[in-house]
Amino acid sequence: MHKPAKVTIEDVAAAAGVSRQTVSRVINNGPNVKPAVRQRVEAMVEQLGYVPNLSARRMGGARSYLILSINDRARTFENWTSGRGNDWVDQMLYGGMSECERHNYHMVLELIDTDAGTTIPQIARAVGSLRPDGVILTPPHCDNLELVDWLERQGIPCARVGHYEGGNFVDVYMDDEGAMREVTRHLLELGHRSIGFLAGPLNYGPSQKRRKAFREALAEAGIPPEAGPIGAGNFYFDMAVSVLETMLAAPSPPTAIIADNDKMAFAALHVAADLGLKVPDDLSVISFEDTPGVRFSVPPLTAIRQPTAAMIGKACAQLIALSKGEEGMGAFELPYEFVVRATTKAPRG
Amino acid sequence: MHKPAKVTIEDVAAAAGVSRQTVSRVINNGPNVKPAVRQRVEAMVEQLGYVPNLSARRMGGARSYLILSINDRARTFENWTSGRGNDWVDQMLYGGMSECERHNYHMVLELIDTDAGTTIPQIARAVGSLRPDGVILTPPHCDNLELVDWLERQGIPCARVGHYEGGNFVDVYMDDEGAMREVTRHLLELGHRSIGFLAGPLNYGPSQKRRKAFREALAEAGIPPEAGPIGAGNFYFDMAVSVLETMLAAPSPPTAIIADNDKMAFAALHVAADLGLKVPDDLSVISFEDTPGVRFSVPPLTAIRQPTAAMIGKACAQLIALSKGEEGMGAFELPYEFVVRATTKAPRG
DNA sequence: AAGCCAATTGAGAGCGTTCACAAAATATGT
DNA sequence: ACATATTTTGTGAACGCTCTCAATTGGCTT
Structure with a gap:
């Protein structure tokens, strides 16, 4: 286990018959290097397998990369x-x-x-x-x-x-507002007239925007606020479960749930199963996150995919x-x- | 946006009235520093908010951290x-x-x-x-x-x-073999007499071990090989779906499935739903992976949790x-x- | 009190790069 | 051809640390 000698900029310079600085210019794509020289240096870099040492670069005053x-x-x-x-x-x-x-x-x-x-x-x-x-x-x-x-x-x-x-x-x-508008309208067009929103924390910017857009989209369609209950206030599964149990026990419960993240959407799937509600026949569910595993849930979740x-x-x-x-x-x-x-x-x- | 002057080892040395090297000894927990000196240096490090520069350390011949x-x-x-x-x-x-x-x-x-x-x-x-x-x-x-x-x-x-x-x-x-033994025995004790294994790639070490242990555990219980079908050979959802469709269409299909990873376990959940099989009543499923989201599946998956x-x-x-x-x-x-x-x-x- | 060893401290060099220059080569204009 | 710009190349210093090794200090022995 002997360390192979590491090739430095000087080695390349010597091999190419130029100075340290010229090699530096080449590897940094600097201007003012004759094409012929540049090529010769590049060949040597390749041949010797030279890789600039990041620490040295940083020390030399350059970026840290x-x-x-x-x-x-x-x-x-x-x-x-x-x-x-x-x-x-x-x-x-x-x-x-x-x-x-x-x-x-x-x-x-x-x-x-x-x-x-x-x-x-x-x-x-x-x-x-x-x-x-x-x-x-x-x-x-x-x-x-x-x-x-x-x-x-x-x-x-x-x-x-x-x-x-x-x-x-x-x-x-x-565009969190746009996404929420799109999602809410999708549900509205499907015929839903009562939609629950499991919202994230109040101090989380994107969640704020989504709350706002949710309310607006509902109002725009003439749905009264009480038919658009908002619950939770964090991103936790357990919290979502208990909020949902309350929401769905209401006199005229929501027929669709929008969840601010996947975990709360899964909670909706769980609660629905417990209550004997079939998804999507009895309850529609949409998530706002779409982490990779979501597509493999049963049934696969409809979701806004965050980029x-x-x-x-x-x-x-x-x-x-x-x-x-x-x-x-x-x-x-x-x-x-x-x-x-x-x-x-x-x-x- | 002016960069605040970064404090170096020299600054600390000067402030503590010692040499560079002594400070170096202190921050590296080196031996042979008088307790009083060490304490004085440490106080200065604290006071000046000194943090060693990793690049410089590396250049000085030390570790890269x-x-x-x-x-x-x-x-x-x-x-x-x-x-x-x-x-x-x-x-x-x-x-x-x-x-x-x-x-x-x-x-x-x-x-x-x-x-x-x-x-x-x-x-x-x-x-x-x-x-x-x-x-x-x-x-x-x-x-x-x-x-x-x-x-x-x-x-x-x-x-x-x-x-x-x-x-x-x-x-x-x-201990992949031990885990597979435990899982198979669990199923056997429950009364299963035909168990399918959705195995990972043949050239993947852990999967090899699991295959081996699976076969052995079955043999040990006197289950004939044909009642322990092994399928797949990779980790993909789609592959698992088609393998399962075949497996479950057999004359006396497995009543339990062990999947080599979560995705294939999800595939089992999907296929079961499609075939109208209830999990776990009609089909038991166990996964060998247990990524975090698994606990939120419907129903929550029984699994070997990899550390x-x-x-x-x-x-x-x-x-x-x-x-x-x-x-x-x-x-x-x-x-x-x-x-x-x-x-x-x-x-x- | 001198001598010796160990513990403690410090000084100088070097790590591999880029920076700010200075020097050399080449091109441009007249 | 000459002076002047411009491009191209090279030199020395610096970056902040640790290394090696030398110098100092202190304690103990005899």
Whole structure:
């Protein structure tokens, strides 16, 4: 197990008969290199299998080629049981890594204990040691004002995913209002006249938008507010179960349920089974998330598919552009998709 | 957006009235520092908010504090539709990051296109630029001999997750044979006399073990081989559906199905619903994976829970130990869990 | 009190790159 | 052909840390 000698920029320079700096120019795609020289250097890079050392690059004052993604520990699988976990992460990873890879960047993930109140020290530590070119904030961190302020003061470009508008940031999101309108209208057109909404937390931006659009779509169709009950206020399975039990026990219960995430939609499937209601004949169910496994549920869930991977990918792309000195700040809305599977149908009778 | 001056080791040294090197000793927990001095330095580190720069550390010849995890692109959510994707990643992440965090390490994830035949160049690039202290290989990469050889020659400590025995590596796995024995016996005790197994790929180590144990457990109970049909040979939903349709159309069809992963277990749920079979009354189903969402299926799946997070955590822990010059190579078997939920029951009649 | 060993501290070099220049080569205009 | 711009190339310093090794300190022995 002997370490093979690692080839450095000097080795390439010597082999190509040029200086260190010229090789540097070539690998960074810099201007002012004669085509012939560039080619000769590239050949040597290839031949020697040279790969620039990221640490040295960083030391030399260049970019770090690192994008840091900050994630909430509470939302990992560790907390699936309690219902707080989700599986965004898979999609995030895919979207982020794919984009990073394209630019020879790397994505480093950090788990932060939001609840412990040590968010900023934890992030300071990661940012201080890694010195990333950009930071990606996912919920709930993207709404943490103190944190966002701190990052801004550090001068590190920052992207928020699932956050709307604001400041000198990259903000990436989808059209939550439009999606809710589409979903509600779909149900209305099917003939539903009473629709329940299992809503997410009040302080979660996208959920706010969806609540608003839900109410508006109902009002627009002349449905009275009491025929559009809103429940929950978090994303947990258990909570959704008990809210549903109440909702469906009402005198004229909803014939359709819109859930703010998959887990609550699954809760609807469970409660329906317990109550002997057939989905979609007796109860229609729509989810707002569409994590990959959803398509394999029985019956397969109709859902709004959040462009999670694309959002993280976009966030990375913008941060990378920024690190190259290009323009990048701004707000970006990505298209969602309404995937009609097997849990929506006209109500009985 | 002005960058705040970053505090370096020299700043701390000056503030504490000692040399650079003494500060270095303190932050690395080195020996031979007077308690009084150590305390003074630590106070200054705290006060100035000093965080060592990872790149500089690496350049100075120390460890990189980076663990690289190599993942197969084909298994990401991108390929959920085709059925190749899974959601290991969430759990991996959690297990790996938690462990890394504990030691102030960081986990970098890399997506590799196994199918493209460019595995080694891709990994060489990542390893060359990052210079991680260790590499974690997950399926199917852990079984890629060429890759494993290459890494060994590079002298980078390497951990394989889901791989048994062998060489100068960290190997982490669970007792697949024991799990299969337990599951099969559970079904046998319930009274099942014909059990189908939707098996994973033949070249996937854990699946091999499970096949073997399945056959043995059946033989031990005096069940003839034809009452223990094995099908599939990959992990895809669609394949499982068609295999099941055949299996369940047999003269005396299985009354229980063991699936090698969740997706195939979901397929069993689907086919049962299509055929009008009630789970678990008419058909018992057990999965070998237990990704987080499984508990929310209707009905909730009985499953072997793979200790995925723990396995990656262990892999990280060993690699980190190794990077500190401690012992670490070896094979580690982690305990699985048999979670009985609502999809197993005695067969009818 | 001198001598010796161990514990503690510090100084200088080096890691591989990019930066800011300076130098050399080439092109342009008259 | 000459001076002047422009492109192309190279040089030394710097980045922040750890390494190696030398210097200092302190305690113990004799």
